[in-house]
Amino acid sequence: MTEPDLLIAAKELDAADPLAGFRDRFLPADGVSSYLDGNSLGRPLRATEEHLQGFVREQWGGRLIRGWDEQWLELPQQIGDELGATALGAAAGQCIVADSTTVLLYKLGRAAVAARPGRTEIVLDADNFPTDRYVMEGIARECGLTLRWVRADYDGGVSAEAVAACVGPQTALAVFSHVAYRSGFLADAEAITSVVHAAGGLVLWDLCHSAGAVPAQLDAWNVDYAVGCSYKYLNGGPGAPAWAYVASRHQADFQQPIQGWLGSADPFGMAQGYQPAAGIRRLVSGTPPVLGMLPMRDMIALIAEAGIGAVRAKSVALTEYALTAVDALLAPHGVVVASPRDAAQRGSHITIDHPAFKAVTAALWEQGIIPDYRNPSGIRLGLSPLSTSFEETFTGISAVLAELRR
Amino acid sequence: MTEPDLLIAAKELDAADPLAGFRDRFLPADGVSSYLDGNSLGRPLRATEEHLQGFVREQWGGRLIRGWDEQWLELPQQIGDELGATALGAAAGQCIVADSTTVLLYKLGRAAVAARPGRTEIVLDADNFPTDRYVMEGIARECGLTLRWVRADYDGGVSAEAVAACVGPQTALAVFSHVAYRSGFLADAEAITSVVHAAGGLVLWDLCHSAGAVPAQLDAWNVDYAVGCSYKYLNGGPGAPAWAYVASRHQADFQQPIQGWLGSADPFGMAQGYQPAAGIRRLVSGTPPVLGMLPMRDMIALIAEAGIGAVRAKSVALTEYALTAVDALLAPHGVVVASPRDAAQRGSHITIDHPAFKAVTAALWEQGIIPDYRNPSGIRLGLSPLSTSFEETFTGISAVLAELRR
Numbered sequence: 001m002t003e004p005d006l007l008i009a010a011k012e013l014d015a016a017d018p019l020a021g022f023r024d025r026f027l028p029a030d031g032v033s034s035y036l037d038g039n040s041l042g043r044p045l046r047a048t049e050e051h052l053q054g055f056v057r058e059q060w061g062g063r064l065i066r067g068w069d070e071q072w073l074e075l076p077q078q079i080g081d082e083l084g085a086t087a088l089g090a091a092a093g094q095c096i097v098a099d100s101t102t103v104l105l106y107k108l109g110r111a112a113v114a115a116r117p118g119r120t121e122i123v124l125d126a127d128n129f130p131t132d133r134y135v136m137e138g139i140a141r142e143c144g145l146t147l148r149w150v151r152a153d154y155d156g157g158v159s160a161e162a163v164a165a166c167v168g169p170q171t172a173l174a175v176f177s178h179v180a181y182r183s184g185f186l187a188d189a190e191a192i193t194s195v196v197h198a199a200g201g202l203v204l205w206d207l208c209h210s211a212g213a214v215p216a217q218l219d220a221w222n223v224d225y226a227v228g229c230s231y232k233y234l235n236g237g238p239g240a241p242a243w244a245y246v247a248s249r250h251q252a253d254f255q256q257p258i259q260g261w262l263g264s265a266d267p268f269g270m271a272q273g274y275q276p277a278a279g280i281r282r283l284v285s286g287t288p289p290v291l292g293m294l295p296m297r298d299m300i301a302l303i304a305e306a307g308i309g310a311v312r313a314k315s316v317a318l319t320e321y322a323l324t325a326v327d328a329l330l331a332p333h334g335v336v337v338a339s340p341r342d343a344a345q346r347g348s349h350i351t352i353d354h355p356a357f358k359a360v361t362a363a364l365w366e367q368g369i370i371p372d373y374r375n376p377s378g379i380r381l382g383l384s385p386l387s388t389s390f391e392e393t394f395t396g397i398s399a400v401l402a403e404l405r406r
Numbered sequence: 407m408t409e410p411d412l413l414i415a416a417k418e419l420d421a422a423d424p425l426a427g428f429r430d431r432f433l434p435a436d437g438v439s440s441y442l443d444g445n446s447l448g449r450p451l452r453a454t455e456e457h458l459q460g461f462v463r464e465q466w467g468g469r470l471i472r473g474w475d476e477q478w479l480e481l482p483q484q485i486g487d488e489l490g491a492t493a494l495g496a497a498a499g500q501c502i503v504a505d506s507t508t509v510l511l512y513k514l515g516r517a518a519v520a521a522r523p524g525r526t527e528i529v530l531d532a533d534n535f536p537t538d539r540y541v542m543e544g545i546a547r548e549c550g551l552t553l554r555w556v557r558a559d560y561d562g563g564v565s566a567e568a569v570a571a572c573v574g575p576q577t578a579l580a581v582f583s584h585v586a587y588r589s590g591f592l593a594d595a596e597a598i599t600s601v602v603h604a605a606g607g608l609v610l611w612d613l614c615h616s617a618g619a620v621p622a623q624l625d626a627w628n629v630d631y632a633v634g635c636s637y638k639y640l641n642g643g644p645g646a647p648a649w650a651y652v653a654s655r656h657q658a659d660f661q662q663p664i665q666g667w668l669g670s671a672d673p674f675g676m677a678q679g680y681q682p683a684a685g686i687r688r689l690v691s692g693t694p695p696v697l698g699m700l701p702m703r704d705m706i707a708l709i710a711e712a713g714i715g716a717v718r719a720k721s722v723a724l725t726e727y728a729l730t731a732v733d734a735l736l737a738p739h740g741v742v743v744a745s746p747r748d749a750a751q752r753g754s755h756i757t758i759d760h761p762a763f764k765a766v767t768a769a770l771w772e773q774g775i776i777p778d779y780r781n782p783s784g785i786r787l788g789l790s791p792l793s794t795s796f797e798e799t800f801t802g803i804s805a806v807l808a809e810l811r812r
Binding site: 026027028029030031032035037040041043044048049052053056057060061062064065066067068072099100101102103106126129130131133134135137138142229231237238239240241242256257258259260261262264267268269270271272273274285286287288289290291292295365370372374375 | 432433434435436437438441443446447449450454455458459462463466467468470471472473474478505506507508509512532535536537539540541543544548635637643644645646647648662663664665666667668670673674675676677678679680691692693694695696697698701771776778780781
């Protein structure tokens with residue numbers, strides 16, 4: 001397809017898009033004609049602006065300390081349940097909002113290792129996001145375990161076969177990404193979980209790059225633990241709190257390394273000696289980050305309104321369109337697609353490589369065309385289904401072409 | 407003094423208060439005639455409402471992912487430095503905003519224990535806030551240490567003499583509150599730090615109940631580590647991120663248990679193997695909570711404008727006035743003062759006890775008179791110097807009297 005044909009196709013796809021109207025629910029970004037980095041930082045909703053203002057004036061400023069008793073204390077579990085039902089396939093009482101992805105990875109990793117005493121290895125993929133690798137490296141050191149690496153066998157992705165070759169009676173825990181942060185490879189979480197369980201190990205899934213765009217079925221997949229951030233496809237804002245999932249069957253024995261009062265059984269008893277709260281609540285360490293957890297709630301509601309199935313369908317259509325445009329416009333200039341071509345194996349971003357992309361990205365950012373860049377030479381096109389249009393995707397890829405032609 | 411005389415005195419004190427004008431900088435609280443819980447949740451500033459709205463629309467919504475490079479990545483250290491200079495007596499490069507008090511207590515406690523290998527005890531006070539006790543209990547268990555308790559010897563406070571009797575060659579770390587959460591006792595942090603150092607141990611101070619109201623001199627006192635929340639006298643909002651101080655001399659060896667990518671030396675290198683960042687930055691684990699850390703910045707600026715010395719002077723005047731009113735109005739009804747009478751040993755709240763106070767507090771809250779309640783029978787009168795007036799203090803104590811007379 002030619003460039004004009006691709007633009008026509010984009011306009012047709014937008015016209016036929018049943019979710020197109022959701023784009024107006026986001027705040028406008030002055031001077032930005034193409035935002036293709038929703039996989040790093042989702043855009044704020046108009047509702048979020050209103051809700052934050054109302055919260056500061058009426059809730060924090062008006063209810064003051066009474067707000068804790070009236071509703072704030074329960075927010076971590078309430079929002080966790082809303083997220084679980086909307087996007088994670090998790091029944092109530094298993095998800096909680098807290099801390100950061102990194103801190104939650106630490107808590108879950110430590111608890112998993114404690115639940116598998118005598119086992120000596122944590123299995124990781126070399127393409128796991130750095131924080132996942134660094135946290136597990138620290139846990140392995142402090143608990144006397146060894147890291148074992150699964151070699152990625154497809155575009156940076158991890159397969160059940162490769163995992164099967166690594167796990168055994170020595171495996172305490174395996175940690176993988178549902179969608180790989182670089183390639184966008186979508187792992188078969190159910191099959192891999194099953195393989196690790198067959199070896200007697202536990203699995204911790206990182207859903208940072210899938211939650212809100214790619215549906216998960218944590219309960220049905222029999223997942224043990226999962227974690228994710230809220231600032232990508234959940235539009236929680238820069239550095240918003242993260243969420244964790246702990247399957248009900250693991251909660252009674254969940255041993256929390258960071259024993260905090262608001263995760264204790266009777267916080268206001270102020271007693272000597274930590275006694276953990278029942279259920280998922282024991283994951284809480286410090287005072288819940290109320291202000292920071294409000295924006296994601298608006299996006300969870302928007303996803304629920306659209307339906308996660310429809311969100312995924314648009315995500316697939318957006319990445320398909322982007323691949324078509326890259327093949328037609330950029331491949332002739334030496335750009336290589338580093339993401340899976342099979343939509344069933346792909347998340348909501350695609351990565352393309354070219355030696356000039358560091359400079360290209362810098363030039364594009366100044367023009368208000370905003371993809372993501374990852375060393376050494378990758379542009380990630382993050383397509384957030386409810387805020388990204390096909391034409392916007394065209395505009396971004398067309399702008400890459402213009403830079404490559406300079 | 408009689409009740410009418412106390413009201414006249416309050417009005418006179420307000421009229422003469424050089425900081426009285428600062429009260430208008432806070433958002434109004436409809437229906438609240440006396441807010442005496444700034445020691446649990448400080449009120450929002452008008453500036454905060456504006457800044458949050460501007461942030462969502464212009465920064466997050468307008469700069470989008472570019473905001474990280476342009477300014478957000480440095481915020482944890484920038485706000486930390488501002489806080490250190492304004493209220494903590496800490497030179498630049500030693501304070502950072504992150505996580506929650508609980509998570510930071512864990513990081514600092516673990517690092518301290520690692521820095522004193524072979525030592526077997528963590529010294530605590532039984533009146534430490536529950537989270538401090540629970541976190542250290544967890545660290546002791548995982549590191550094979552023992553907790554040793556200093557018996558409080560004055561209104562719940564901890565003295566250098568009592569600490570001296572507990573520390574020795576076995577002491578790895580001592581953890582104390584600068585201002586005790588119940589009694590409001592203000593510890594002699596300099597003397598206690600010196601006593602612990604003489605035994606070769608390290609000290610971690612919890613400044614949750616002092617930061618922003620009682621000046622600290624962390625550098626001059628030779629403190630090793632300190633931590634505090636930002637939602638009390640720093641008005642950061644419910645569950646806002648916390649801050650930590652690590653003295654420069656301990657930073658190069660600081661071993662972080664929760665190894666995250668944004669606290670690594672080269673986050674965007676995404677390399678294999680965690681290498682900690684230089685300096686205080688290595689305390690960062692996950693992505694900094696940008697939205698959540700904005701409100702405290704407004705309050706730090708307000709404290710800087712007023713001057714922490716003037717803030718402390720008003721705090722002392724407010725607690726003196728409150729004690730006078732309690733003695734005159736409530737003591738005849740059996741109310742007992744549980745806080746130090748010497749202003750030099752007192753923070754910015756006072757605690758009063760009476761068997762009826764649980765019911766009294768519930769009744770007061772419904773009338774828009776808001777003190778704090780702590781089991782088993784304590785009302786805490788938290789007097790936040792820049793937002794609390796003398797008349798407001800009178801109103802609250804007078805309302806307690808009315809309830810006791812019912």
